[in-house]
Amino acid sequence: MTDPLYLAELSDDMRIGESIEVTDDEGRHAAVVKRTRIGEYLLVADGAGHAIRGPVTSVSKQGVRVRVEEIRATPEPRFRWTMVQALAKGDRSEIAVESLTELGASTIIAWQASRSVVRWDARAGMPDKSEKGLAKWRSVAKASTKQSRRFLVPDVRYASSAQVAEIVERADLALVAHEDATMPLAQVELPVDGGEMVVIVGPEGGIAPDELELFASKGAQLVSLGDGVLRTSSAGVVSLAQLQLLAQLRS
Structure with a gap:
């Protein structure tokens, strides 16, 4: 099954091994509505063509934290x-x-x-x-x-x-x-x-x-x-x- 995708701000100099926070409505949806658990993999995109994939390392009512294992990008379209x-x-x-x-x-x-x-x-x-x-x-x-x-x-x-x-x-x-x-x-x-x-x-x-x-x-x-x-x-x-x-x- 494809990993669920959430939208959040991503740093331009993001690196493998770092962590990002998914908060606000997106984070609360992941944590509270979808009941995401530690260890589950998520995709997080910035809405501008860049994304990361990784496991959830912590969950709270405010959102989730994801460790960056992959950095992805949408190729420039013809x-x-x-x-x-x-x-x-x-x-x-x-x-x-x-x-x-x-x-x-x-x-x-x-x-x-x-x-x-x-x-x-x-x-x-x-x-x-x-x-x-x-x-x-x-x-x-x-x-x-x-x-x-x-x-x-x-x-x-x-x-x-x-x-x-x-x-x-x-x-x-x-x-x-x-x-x-x-x-x-x-x-x-x-x-x-x-x-x-x-x-x-x-x-x-x-x-x-x-x-x-x-x-x-x-x-x-x-x-x-x-x-x-x-x-x-x-x-x-x-x-x-x-x-x-x-x-x-x-x-």
Whole structure:
């Protein structure tokens, strides 16, 4: 069984044989909720791609102490996956964030599309909900990182359509998943040298024509994911899985 993973600060000059403390919510969860025992092995990651593995040497109500037996790191990826996910109703956004994290997205953008039913931006008589919404997405991403035993927590940010266009313009390749696209995603030419890959997934009502025009003007390509129309919570996951397979086949 894979060792459980917890998140904590790690020193840059950490060495084998040293010990680290896992405290606060993470430490209390390990000690009190999971009832971790002395001698059990844990993975502890800093959320930025670095981790250690080792046995627990002490347990208290405040957390656990772990002796460093292994030092690990996530290799620098050839492709960095930025997923632009439109805000969706119910828990569909959180489902998307969870799965995209499991697949290795490095950045997840919460996009306030014009047709999004859920609104985070401030309107007349309504408060700005972006901070609360981002906190929820980040919590889901953090939990999914731990569940999937990844060492890198995705950077979760909020963006308007204009800001998404800026992200598209800076990317090495930008794609928009769209039901009317004629080019299958499988025919996309990936950058030979890798780089920043951006995938845009629209809301339940679809991406508005002016948004499509804006993204296309910045270099984004429309791609089809198949014969059917996927939910917003699954379109990004399908896109990322296909792109990662293409990257492996063409490496």
